[in-house]
Amino acid sequence: MAVISFENVTKVYPLPAGDVVALDGVDIAIEEGEFVLIMGPSGSGKSTLLNIMGSLDVPTSGEVTIAEKRIGGMDDDDLTLLRRDHIGFIFQQFNLIPLLSIVENVEYPLILKGRQNGTRERAEEVLRAVGIEKTHFTHKPGELSGGQQQRVAIARALVNDPDFLLCDEPTGNLDSKTGTAIMTLLERMNREEGKTVVMVTHDPRMTEYADRTIRLVDGKVA
Amino acid sequence: MFFSFAARNLRRHWARSALSIIGIVIGVVAIASMGVMGNSMNLLVANIITDVGDTVVVTPHTAIGGTFAGDPRTVVDAAIPAREVEEIRRAANPHRAIPVLQGADEVEFGRGESGYAQIIGLAPDDIPILLTIAEGQHLRQNQAGALVGAHLAREYGIAPGSRIAIGGEDVRVAGVLAERGMGFDINPDYAIVVPDGWYESHFGTEDSYPLVIVRVGDVDEIDTVKEAIESRINRREEVVDVSDSREMLGQYEEIYDQITIFLLGIGGIALVIAAVNILNVMYISVTERIREIGVMRGIGALRREILRMFLYEAAILGVIGSVIGGLLSTAFGYLISVVFIEVATAGTTFGENLMLFDQSAIGFIVFGMAFGIGTSIAAGFYPAWKASQLTPVDAMRQK
Numbered sequence: 034m035a036v037i038s039f040e041n042v043t044k045v046y047p048l049p050a051g052d053v054v055a056l057d058g059v060d061i062a063i064e065e066g067e068f069v070l071i072m073g074p075s076g077s078g079k080s081t082l083l084n085i086m087g088s089l090d091v092p093t094s095g096e097v098t099i100a101e102k103r104i105g106g107m108d109d110d111d112l113t114l115l116r117r118d119h120i121g122f123i124f125q126q127f128n129l130i131p132l133l134s135i136v137e138n139v140e141y142p143l144i145l146k147g148r149q150n151g152t153r154e155r156a157e158e159v160l161r162a163v164g165i166e167k168t169h170f171t172h173k174p175g176e177l178s179g180g181q182q183q184r185v186a187i188a189r190a191l192v193n194d195p196d197f198l199l200c201d202e203p204t205g206n207l208d209s210k211t212g213t214a215i216m217t218l219l220e221r222m223n224r225e226e227g228k229t230v231v232m233v234t235h236d237p238r239m240t241e242y243a244d245r246t247i248r249l250v251d252g253k254v255a
Numbered sequence: 256m257f258f259s260f261a262a263r264n265l266r267r268h269w270a271r272s273a274l275s276i277i278g279i280v281i282g283v284v285a286i287a288s289m290g291v292m293g294n295s296m297n298l299l300v301a302n303i304i305t306d307v308g309d310t311v312v313v314t315p316h317t318a319i320g321g322t323f324a325g326d327p328r329t330v331v332d333a334a335i336p337a338r339e340v341e342e343i344r345r346a347a348n349p350h351r352a353i354p355v356l357q358g359a360d361e362v363e364f365g366r367g368e369s370g371y372a373q374i375i376g377l378a379p380d381d382i383p384i385l386l387t388i389a390e391g392q393h394l395r396q397n398q399a400g401a402l403v404g405a406h407l408a409r410e411y412g413i414a415p416g417s418r419i420a421i422g423g424e425d426v427r428v429a430g431v432l433a434e435r436g437m438g439f440d441i442n443p444d445y446a447i448v449v450p451d452g453w454y455e456s457h458f459g460t461e462d463s464y465p466l467v468i469v470r471v472g473d474v475d476e477i478d479t480v481k482e483a484i485e486s487r488i489n490r491r492e493e494v495v496d497v498s499d500s501r502e503m504l505g506q507y508e509e510i511y512d513q514i515t516i517f518l519l520g521i522g523g524i525a526l527v528i529a530a531v532n533i534l535n536v537m538y539i540s541v542t543e544r545i546r547e548i549g550v551m552r553g554i555g556a557l558r559r560e561i562l563r564m565f566l567y568e569a570a571i572l573g574v575i576g577s578v579i580g581g582l583l584s585t586a587f588g589y590l591i592s593v594v595f596i597e598v599a600t601a602g603t604t605f606g607e608n609l610m611l612f613d614q615s616a617i618g619f620i621v622f623g624m625a626f627g628i629g630t631s632i633a634a635g636f637y638p639a640w641k642a643s644q645l646t647p648v649d650a651m652r653q654k
Contacts, residue, residue: 089553089648110557117555128550128651132263144256145555189554 035062035098036197036229037086042095044081044252055081056092057252063197068223068230070239073249079233080201082249086231087120087199088112100196117145121190123219125202127182129174129189136160136170139188146193159188163218180211187218197229198222204236216242257560261567264540272572275536278529279576280583283627286522287584288591290619293515295595297508298613310500311480312440313343313352313467316493334463335495339488343495346487347469347480353381354464355441356454362447363420364411372407373446374421376454384470386443391415391430394450400429402448408432421447424457440468440500467495477501526626529576530634537569537638548642549650562643569635570628577627584620592616 044056055078063069073079084090085097088104091112097104100119104112116122129138139156148155160170163184174182183203190198200219204212220242222228232239240246248255265272315333335343335354344352356376363369377385379394382402392415394400401421403413408431413419417428432443449457471480481497488494541548548561 084648087553089646113552113555113557116553122553124550124651128546128553130547130550132260132267132547141256142554145560 034065034101036065036100037061037063037231038096038098039082039085040096042085042092042097044078044085044090045093054252056085059095059249059252059254061247061254063229063231065196065229066223066227067245068220068243069232070243070246071231071233071249072235072237072246073255077249078252079249081252083199083201083231083233087122088115117142118193119196121193121195121198123183123186123190123198123200123203125205127174127179127186127206129182129185131174134171134173135165135177135185138174138185139192142189142193156188156192159192160185163188163191178211179207180214183207183211183215184218187215187222191222191228195228197231200230200232202234203232204234204239257564258567260564261571264544265568265571268540271536271539275529275533275572276576276579278532279526279573279627279631280580282522282526282529282630283577283580283623284583284587285525286519286626287580287620287623288587289518289522290515290622291584291588291616292591292595293511293518294615294619295592296514297511298615299595309471309473309477310440311347311469311471311477311484311497312499313469313484313488313495313497315465316489316496334461334465335467337462337464339494340464340467342488343467343469343484346483347471350472350476350480351381351384351470353377353385353468353470354451355466355468356451356458357441357465358454358458360422360458362422364413365417365419366412368411373442374454374458375441375443375446375448376451376458377448378451382448385441385468386435386448387433388430389433391428394429394448396450397452398429398450399426399453400450401426402430402432402443403428404432404444404446404448405434406444407447419447421449422457426453440466522623523626526630529627530630533569533572533631533634534638536572537565537635540568541565541638541642544642545645545650545653548645549647549653552645552647553651558643561645562639565639565642566632566635569631569639572635573628573631576631577624580627581620581624584623585617588616588620 039059039061042056042059042061043054046053046055057078059078059082061082071079071082081090085092085104086099088099088107089112091097091104091107099115102115102119104115107115122128129135130141133141136153136156139160140152143152143155157167157170161167165181165184165188169177169181174185177185183206187198187203198219203219204215207215216239219230219232223230232243313335315335337354340352340354358374358376359371360374361369362372379396379398383393386402388402389405391402394402401419403417403419407413408428413428413431415428415430419426419428426449432448435443455462469480469484471477477499481499484495484497489497551561552558
């Protein structure tokens with residue numbers, strides 16, 4: 034059963050200088066438990082594809098099904114709840130909330146989901162699983178290294194036990210050693226926990242972690 | 256969680272938050288203090304003005320005259336002739352019409368002290384209807400004597416049995432009047448009341464009166480009495496002006512209400528300035544946190560939750576500012592009312608046991624606080640709404 038399915042998906046951005054076709058008739062199916070890379074040159078439509086997979090954006094035409102839900106016709110609240118309940122995001126910039134401590138950042142999606150009890154314990158459990166030491170739990174994101182922040186971001190993405198992880202250049206801001214450690218962690222999540230991982234990257238070395246690679250050129254699957 | 260977010264963000268930018276709070280404090284204090292001040296004026300006037308709700312006052316008609324007795328524009332020489340007074344008596348029947356003589360003369364109070372005082376001439380029968388004796392006795396028919404107003408008696412140490420000289424004419428003080436306050440008819444607290452016969456022989460008046468007071472037992476009959484006097488006396492031409500104290504009190508209240516509204520308006524302007532400041536602070540807060548909002552939206556925060564988070568920020572600023580403002584207003588309001596009593600009742604006993612800081616003053620403070628909180632939330636609404644409308648993709652793209 035495909036966790037993510039795109040059927041003839043097109044995304045057009047109307048601009049004053051003329052329409053820009055970011056995705057042009059894309060057909061993709063990502064099965065449960067897969068580790069899929071999306072690669073392509075700048076402007077090929079990778080980010081647009083990831084945004085639509087993450088229900089952060091909607092297609093101009095075509096059919097998108099995420100976690101067995103068709104996103105066509107969904108309103109903003111429905112799309113938000115879909116993200117909250119089924120998708121874990123990992124960004125290049127980590128995007129932790131600076132106001133919150135490390136453990137609160139991880140706890141936040143649980144609270145958004147309306148969970149009342151055990152949120153702190155669950156957040157701490159996931160933080161330990163991604164290799165964050167307890168002494169760092171009460172620190173603010175800015176007090177941690179880039180690699181540690183990305184581990185926290187992974188913990189935040191995992192805490193609600195999502196159907197799949199969407200990663201946007203997760204090692205792009207890290208040195209190669211830290212990047213390797215993060216990729217090893219994601220690989221472990223995929224192999225051992227069975228998490229579906231979809232990752233956008235420029236880095237060809239990442240292919241060694243993935244089951245397959247989808248290449249985009251000019252908004253089309255090459 | 257969202258409340259905690261809001262509180263933390265305000266703490267993070269504590270200087271900015273403190274300045275916003277100061278703005279609200281000033282606004283709330285201004286609006287509440289102005290309200291309390293207006294209210295104090297109202298209460299003070301209401302306390303000083305004697306309750307003469309059942310009185311109709313007839314004065315000579317003056318083209319430029321004001322609407323109430325004692326209006327400085329009223330032509331002082333004008334008087335109502337005795338025959339018109341008789342007509343008023345008939346028109347007012349069965350209610351009592353009391354003609355009043357008023358003048359001023361030099362009075363020697365003994366102990367070498369003297370000065371000019373108002374002299375009121377009344378028929379001895381009428382005096383108990385209008386005035387109350389605090390000490391001594393009322394005047395009797397065909398007996399020389401005087402009643403001295405409460406403040407005058409206190410100031411010059413006059414007691415029943417004292418002797419004073421009015422215009423060089425020796426008079427024995429029969430009694431001291433009870434304090435009456437400012438009335439729409441007569442103001443005897445600083446005056447000397449003498450029998451009308453004595454007044455006429457002393458001043459040699461031409462049998463005419465500057466004022467006729469009609470005591471109407473039932474306030475519901477006031478309009479009937481007024482109409483009866485108007486139709487009988489002013490049939491051919493305007494000879495007299497007929498007014499009643501409710502009407503005059505109403506005019507006073509209207510004036511003081513307008514003053515209160517004006518003062519509240521000044522406070523309101525201060526609060527509007529505070530609101531603009533909050534709007535500005537909230538706008539900066541939203542602009543600075545666009546990326547953060549994008550992340551929150553991205554990982555599952557609903558639009559209404561973002562809206563709520565920013566509204567909490569505005570509300571926290573409003574509540575803290577309004578509570579501090581409310582406490583300061585209570586202190587200021589109390590001070591204002593104390594100063595008001597001191598200044599406005601200097602030399603009188605009206606201020607004794609008088610408290611102008613009452614429930615209605617508290618009401619103005621509560622109003623000021625509610626206005627402060629309401630204005631803060633209203634000012635925060637637009638930036639909060641703007642924040643909630645950001646799409647996650649656009650917001651996360653912001654650097």
